[in-house]
Amino acid sequence: MRTKHIGERVPRREGGLKVSGRARYVDDWTLTGALYGVTVRSPVARGIIRQIGYPAGTPWEQFTIVTAADIPGSNSVANLEKDQPFLAVDRVQHAEQAILLLAHPNKSLLEKARRAVSLDIEHLPAVLSLESSLAQEQVVWGHNNVFKELKIEKGNVDGVLNNAPVIVEGEYWTGAQEQLYLETNGMIAVANPKEGVTVWGSMQCPYFVHKALMELFSLPMEKVRVVQMETGGAFGGKEDYPSVLAGHAALLAWKSGKPVKMVYDRGEDMAATTKRHPSRTQHRTVVDRNGKLLAMDIDFAIDGGGHMTLSPIVLSRGSIHAAGPYYCPNIRIHGRAVATNTPPHGAFRGFGAPQSLFALERHMDKVARTVGLSPVEFRRRNFIRQGESTATGQRIRESIQMEKLLHRALKETNYEKKVRLFAKQNLKAKVKKGMGVSCFFHGAGFTGSGEKRLASVVAVEATEQGKLRVLASITELGQGAVTIFTQIAADALGISGQDIEVAQADTAFVPDSGPTVASRTCMIVGKILESACIELKQTLIQNGLLKERYTSNAFRAACKKYVKQHGQLKSFAQYQQPSHIQWDDEKHEGDAYGTMAWAIYIAEVSVDLSTYEIRVDDFLALQEIGKVMNPLLAEGQIIGGVVQGIGYTLHENVIWNKGRMVNNRITDYIIPTSMDVPPVRVIFEENPYEFGPSGAKGIGELPLDGVAPAIVNAIESATGAAINRIPVTPEVLLEAMENTNE
Amino acid sequence: MSKNRRRIEIRFRVNRKLRRVCVHPLTRLLDILRLELGLTGTKEGCGEGECGACAVLMDGELVNSCLIPAVQLHGRSIETIEGLSKRGRLHPIQQSFIQRGGTQCGFCTSGMIMASVALLMGKKHPSSAQIGEHLAGNLCRCTGYSPIVDSVRKVGKK
Ligand code: FES
Numbered sequence: 001m002r003t004k005h006i007g008e009r010v011p012r013r014e015g016g017l018k019v020s021g022r023a024r025y026v027d028d029w030t031l032t033g034a035l036y037g038v039t040v041r042s043p044v045a046r047g048i049i050r051q052i053g054y055p056a057g058t059p060w061e062q063f064t065i066v067t068a069a070d071i072p073g074s075n076s077v078a079n080l081e082k083d084q085p086f087l088a089v090d091r092v093q094h095a096e097q098a099i100l101l102l103a104h105p106n107k108s109l110l111e112k113a114r115r116a117v118s119l120d121i122e123h124l125p126a127v128l129s130l131e132s133s134l135a136q137e138q139v140v141w142g143h144n145n146v147f148k149e150l151k152i153e154k155g156n157v158d159g160v161l162n163n164a165p166v167i168v169e170g171e172y173w174t175g176a177q178e179q180l181y182l183e184t185n186g187m188i189a190v191a192n193p194k195e196g197v198t199v200w201g202s203m204q205c206p207y208f209v210h211k212a213l214m215e216l217f218s219l220p221m222e223k224v225r226v227v228q229m230e231t232g233g234a235f236g237g238k239e240d241y242p243s244v245l246a247g248h249a250a251l252l253a254w255k256s257g258k259p260v261k262m263v264y265d266r267g268e269d270m271a272a273t274t275k276r277h278p279s280r281t282q283h284r285t286v287v288d289r290n291g292k293l294l295a296m297d298i299d300f301a302i303d304g305g306g307h308m309t310l311s312p313i314v315l316s317r318g319s320i321h322a323a324g325p326y327y328c329p330n331i332r333i334h335g336r337a338v339a340t341n342t343p344p345h346g347a348f349r350g351f352g353a354p355q356s357l358f359a360l361e362r363h364m365d366k367v368a369r370t371v372g373l374s375p376v377e378f379r380r381r382n383f384i385r386q387g388e389s390t391a392t393g394q395r396i397r398e399s400i401q402m403e404k405l406l407h408r409a410l411k412e413t414n415y416e417k418k419v420r421l422f423a424k425q426n427l428k429a430k431v432k433k434g435m436g437v438s439c440f441f442h443g444a445g446f447t448g449s450g451e452k453r454l455a456s457v458v459a460v461e462a463t464e465q466g467k468l469r470v471l472a473s474i475t476e477l478g479q480g481a482v483t484i485f486t487q488i489a490a491d492a493l494g495i496s497g498q499d500i501e502v503a504q505a506d507t508a509f510v511p512d513s514g515p516t517v518a519s520r521t522c523m524i525v526g527k528i529l530e531s532a533c534i535e536l537k538q539t540l541i542q543n544g545l546l547k548e549r550y551t552s553n554a555f556r557a558a559c560k561k562y563v564k565q566h567g568q569l570k571s572f573a574q575y576q577q578p579s580h581i582q583w584d585d586e587k588h589e590g591d592a593y594g595t596m597a598w599a600i601y602i603a604e605v606s607v608d609l610s611t612y613e614i615r616v617d618d619f620l621a622l623q624e625i626g627k628v629m630n631p632l633l634a635e636g637q638i639i640g641g642v643v644q645g646i647g648y649t650l651h652e653n654v655i656w657n658k659g660r661m662v663n664n665r666i667t668d669y670i671i672p673t674s675m676d677v678p679p680v681r682v683i684f685e686e687n688p689y690e691f692g693p694s695g696a697k698g699i700g701e702l703p704l705d706g707v708a709p710a711i712v713n714a715i716e717s718a719t720g721a722a723i724n725r726i727p728v729t730p731e732v733l734l735e736a737m738e739n740t741n742e
Numbered sequence: 743m744s745k746n747r748r749r750i751e752i753r754f755r756v757n758r759k760l761r762r763v764c765v766h767p768l769t770r771l772l773d774i775l776r777l778e779l780g781l782t783g784t785k786e787g788c789g790e791g792e793c794g795a796c797a798v799l800m801d802g803e804l805v806n807s808c809l810i811p812a813v814q815l816h817g818r819s820i821e822t823i824e825g826l827s828k829r830g831r832l833h834p835i836q837q838s839f840i841q842r843g844g845t846q847c848g849f850c851t852s853g854m855i856m857a858s859v860a861l862l863m864g865k866k867h868p869s870s871a872q873i874g875e876h877l878a879g880n881l882c883r884c885t886g887y888s889p890i891v892d893s894v895r896k897v898g899k900k
Pocket residue numbers: 785786787788789790791792793794795796797806807808809
């Protein structure tokens with residue numbers, strides 16, 4: 001296939017709308033006669049609702065009030081488990097849980113009323129940390145607090161551990177992280193028994209919302225319509241939560257008979273919606289005399305919050321990535337996702353992998369030091385190679401070249417020389433400098449048989465003007481889906497990008513192409529799109545409307561003609577699982593992913609020992625992501641992901657009190673600004689993936705995965721502080737320094 | 743609504759046009775723009791002066807419109823993102839943002855661009871460090887900033 005668009009720095013297609021303020025986000029849109037809606041939430045982490053009171057002084061009769069009793073269908077959010085109610089009934093399972101909803105045309109009266117509602121909740125003992133949940137200090141979910149437990153096993157770990165002269169142990173912790181997309185969650189709903197339910201909003205997965213609304217209202221498919229508006233960032237934070245908010249807005253609309261708009265303010269969005277799962281990982285590792293890994297015993301635990309939501313799949317991905325890009329004959333990974341009484345944790349770029357990879361890549365440095373090898377040499381000896389198998393027993397089919405990548409990364413950063421130089425300078429300097437490396441992979445698409453189960457569909461249709469319209473439920477979140485789809489379709493058809501339209505993700509018109517998550521948009525859905533385009537082209541050729549070789553003009557003319565003759569020209573394509581993917585869900589065994597993207601990150605930091613200030617001075621991100629579809633957008637994904645990773649490592653500290661986030665303001669929860677970021681140097685290597693469009697792999701999540709360990713490894717190389725947790729606040733650094741000096 | 747809600751008349755310019763609104767004296771400029779005048783290009787990211795998504799120019803100075811009450815507006819001249827493109831033609835800074843990946847989700851973009859315009863009014867060729875410093879009050883969660891800094895530094899270049 002000739003490519004004219006793929007591989008080019010094609011500017012973002014909707015860029016013109018965005019830079020001129022014309023892009024329409026949900027809050028930019030108002031329906032006449034609309035009410036505003038707000039949520040009354042539990043201040044208590046766990047308890048029994050004794051009474052809801054409406055004290056005198058508020059004209060309650062002017063308000064639409066919705067409680068669980070008003071729900072026409074099922075009061076549970078469609079997800080893996082039916083344990084999350086839209087509105088609490090009797091019991092509160094986590095802080096900030098929604099108890100009732102209010103709507104009114106006047107925002108400030110509404111806010112007053114929200115505060116006036118009195119909640120009488122009897123406190124029950126709550127579980128507020130991962131440790132106390134694991135220890136079952138209280139059982140707050142099921143019979144043992146465990147949402148999901150899994151085991152990945154390869155070889156005979158105990159056999160090696162029992163006979164090992166030395167076992168290197170380590171324990172690592174990561175904190176919660178708020179997605180902090182700049183646009184808060186928002187939704188507009190119109191709902192009544194006659195026409196059904198329609199919502200417009202900020203979201204990643206229109207068909208998740210669609211399913212949730214069908215069940216909430218007991219409505220058939222065609223009576224529910226979900227439309228994605230321009231979405232101001234998501235990063236996983238708009239994967240499952242929009243189902244809840246859409247439900248709330250629709251319930252208020254249903255009861256009031258009026259359109260309802262709900263847009264969270266920043267404080268509510270930060271406190272009540274999902275964040276990255278906090279985690280604890282324990283490693284026990286055995287290495288042979290040549291510095292080769294013999295056994296890895298990994299225990300990975302994540303805090304899922306009050307309801308199960310997506311925790312089992314976050315756990316699965318985190319566990320599968322826990323042994324990283326290394327070959328080891330004996331691996332055991334024990335994973336648990338457990339309940340606490342904080343708001344449910346959810347998806348955030350990387351989906352469990354940044355947590356387990358932080359632990360792994362910190363631990364690799366520790367093991368290297370223990371066996372007397374440099375971090376670089378130890379990793380080099382253990383990289384997985386073609387033909388070898390991962391923790392899940394996935395045999396690597398492609399010719400990965402981690403050694404080559406590492407070699408290049410070291411050269412680009414002048415690594416060896418700098419390490420020696422800094423070691424010398426650090427003896428005297430107040431500001432210590434250090435270099436840190438991390439190596440990792442990220443599997444694109446749903447895990448194992450997930451894509452087969454999704455069986456995603458994409459359609460393309462010719463318009464009356466002879467253009468081609470892409471119909472997919474994939475959402476543009478800023479990652480560039482619309483542009484990438486344009487490039488894929490234009491090249492598959494050999495026409496100009498100007499002749500491609502990408503339809504708004506509206507369930508009334510687009511088929512279910514699966515959710516916009518898991519780095520699957522380009523690699524998985526893009527491939528389906530390519531097939532749909534080819535099929536449409538074949539139809540035109542078979543009908544004698546198009547020759548084998550043609551121009552954009554000829555294609556347009558052929559489309560117009562076909563549409564005139566037959567009314568419409570539309571072709572569908574569905575996901576075809578490559579035959580090499582074999583997966584056993586029960587045992588967590590087999591080909592976890594069709595392919596992986598591979599990366600080496602190197603961070604250079606300086607640590608001021610008088611202020612405990614840490615600065616990242618330089619950052620190299622080298623990755624192999626298959627064919628780079630659009631270098632401009634790909635670089636944007638990498639740089640953006642790395643900077644979120646810097647925040648995760650150094651700045652972003654969710655402070656909890658009794659199950660509530662108490663620093664839920666941008667002033668108090670610090671994300672990187674333009675002053676905090678180093679130059680991020682991005683280098684791509686390309687090793688095309690046979691089953692991706694033009695050889696592309698997934699890229700969305702990869703860049704966040706390896707940032708934290710690279711930086712913390714660099715901090716340790718600068719200061720000797722054996723830090724085992726992020727975020728590295730000054731207190732964490734100080735404590736680690738003191739432990740080191742002892 | 744409550745009867746004692748005081749409203750005042752404000753006359754000011756928005757994107758060079760004379761405007762008159764009747765609002766409560768504490769109504770935020772952000773709400774006047776978005777709700778009274780339908781200029782929804784200016785965004786709300788935090789509502790407390792911390793993110794810069796709502797940044798506009800007031801008499802040529804960069805301000806966060808979520809912090810400006812109506813009482814301060816009389817006789818002022820406001821410029822918003824909508825005023826930047828002339829007769830449908832994008833301003834060079836807007837073009838640069840598109841070309842260099844300065845916008846992803848777009849939610850910070852209006853504020854970022856207004857902040858950049860403010861900088862470029864005072865300084866034709868700022869360095870990357872100066873740009874970084876100047877934009878420190880505008881948060882972006884998507885781009886990692888360097889594509890934005892690049893967009894500003896290379897305005898007007900091919
Ligand atoms: S909305 Fe005004 S600074 Fe954030």
